[in-house]
Amino acid sequence: MADKPYHRIRTERAPAPEGCPVDHAFTPFSKTYMDDPYAALAAKRHDTPVFYAEALGYLVVTRMEDVAEVFRNPAVFSSENVQDPVLPICPAAAAKLAVDDYSPIAVMSNRQPPEHARIRKHALAGFSARRLRILAPIIRQRCNALVDAMLAGGAPAEFVTGLAHPLPGETIFRFIGFPDTDDRMLKEWTTDRLAFTWGQASDTEQETIAEGMLAYWRYCVEFVKTRHADPQDDFTSELLAIHDADPDALAYREVESIVYGLSFAGHGIVSNMLGNGLISLLSDRTQWDELCADPTKIANAVEEILRFNSPQTSWRRVATQDCEIAGYKIPAGTQIFLSLGAANHDEALFDNPETFDIHRDNARKHIAFGQGIHFCLGSRLAVLEAQIVLEVLTKRLPSLALVPGQKFDYVPNFTFRGPKELWLTWDG
Numbered sequence: 001m002a003d004k005p006y007h008r009i010r011t012e013r014a015p016a017p018e019g020c021p022v023d024h025a026f027t028p029f030s031k032t033y034m035d036d037p038y039a040a041l042a043a044k045r046h047d048t049p050v051f052y053a054e055a056l057g058y059l060v061v062t063r064m065e066d067v068a069e070v071f072r073n074p075a076v077f078s079s080e081n082v083q084d085p086v087l088p089i090c091p092a093a094a095a096k097l098a099v100d101d102y103s104p105i106a107v108m109s110n111r112q113p114p115e116h117a118r119i120r121k122h123a124l125a126g127f128s129a130r131r132l133r134i135l136a137p138i139i140r141q142r143c144n145a146l147v148d149a150m151l152a153g154g155a156p157a158e159f160v161t162g163l164a165h166p167l168p169g170e171t172i173f174r175f176i177g178f179p180d181t182d183d184r185m186l187k188e189w190t191t192d193r194l195a196f197t198w199g200q201a202s203d204t205e206q207e208t209i210a211e212g213m214l215a216y217w218r219y220c221v222e223f224v225k226t227r228h229a230d231p232q233d234d235f236t237s238e239l240l241a242i243h244d245a246d247p248d249a250l251a252y253r254e255v256e257s258i259v260y261g262l263s264f265a266g267h268g269i270v271s272n273m274l275g276n277g278l279i280s281l282l283s284d285r286t287q288w289d290e291l292c293a294d295p296t297k298i299a300n301a302v303e304e305i306l307r308f309n310s311p312q313t314s315w316r317r318v319a320t321q322d323c324e325i326a327g328y329k330i331p332a333g334t335q336i337f338l339s340l341g342a343a344n345h346d347e348a349l350f351d352n353p354e355t356f357d358i359h360r361d362n363a364r365k366h367i368a369f370g371q372g373i374h375f376c377l378g379s380r381l382a383v384l385e386a387q388i389v390l391e392v393l394t395k396r397l398p399s400l401a402l403v404p405g406q407k408f409d410y411v412p413n414f415t416f417r418g419p420k421e422l423w424l425t426w427d428g
């Protein structure tokens, strides 16, 4: 298969499958859904677990069993649409990316078999236990420094700007090998990227994000060139070594595109996970106190955060051929909205799914990281970051609490979910 561009604008739209329930109003951009996607889809999961959302042109799948089945069948349900903008990009922003030297290609989430397996194998090797062991003390040290700054500023403090946003960006930049002197610039370029493809960014915002994407791509191209000439102990140099040993195993443009794609995949979503995690934990003092008293419970608490309040509530697929889901005949070309959030609250798998419970013995059965050949490449890194942040906060700030009375506001987004702001307080 020829290389495909990273993003594609889709205009085709398959009709509602015959006999399938149709909802004329459902959209993840509604205030009701953004405030609580779980409540918005709970009734659907019972009554019409698969339905066609007329306003979106997507088939919505809500039960764990059906979502998992779609993930497990990549030949019939392709991931080629996952990086396509959900809403059309404005002409001015599209023009900024239409220049010849903006040329990232699909390498992972939207790459199809058999090339996907070839590329993924090499990228996965970079997420080795050794690389995570090198990163762990760096994440812990930076987390402690950000907590020091929060404490120095005094309570109350805003957690998203203070810690949840900076830490994951810096982590993925160190993983790739970017120098920390470039952090400020890199963060400017990569922030808000989720709004470009999955959000409702205004035309002006889209233009700013597109400028950042172009600047960031050019930076990645230059960075890969530098590492090629002078390899270091980092993920990028490992990929280049594979390319040099056998260019058919991993093409040079694929290395550039992996580096480019990773910071987006592993940045804003982790910030959202940290915000959601603290909201869930601090909303139930008993469970927070338990973690402070016994940090060995943090690992399962992180799994429960991913199940109960995941930073990614949906993902997409497109049917490559006429097929069936839950007994409905689905025409080829149907775009599918897999509700990971609804599946993670499916009572067929989880007892009392609307209860946040750090002791849940099957919390790990969540589908927040997907399933099958595209299972999240950065899952171990994301979990490591969340565990370290919770270890540091429970140890240093056991009195941490949500500032009472605050209402959480969420950025309008088709797929990703996390608070815009999260105000915290603590004793003394």
Ligand code: HEM
Pocket (backbone or CB within 6 Å): 071, 079, 108, 109, 110, 120, 172, 262, 265, 266, 267, 269, 270, 273, 310, 311, 312, 315, 367, 368, 369, 370, 371, 372, 373, 374, 375, 376, 377, 378, 379, 381, 382
């Ligand atoms: C809590 C944080 C995260 C969540 C909830 C999450 C979730 C997901 C999901 C649902 C998928 C799609 C799986 C599928 O299509 O079956 C995915 C894929 C992916 N994720 Fe993550 N992710 C997270 C963090 C990260 C991080 C930190 C990185 C990188 C450092 C990352 C890199 C990727 C990549 C490269 C893919 C595509 C894998 C492939 O197609 O083979 N993710 N992630």
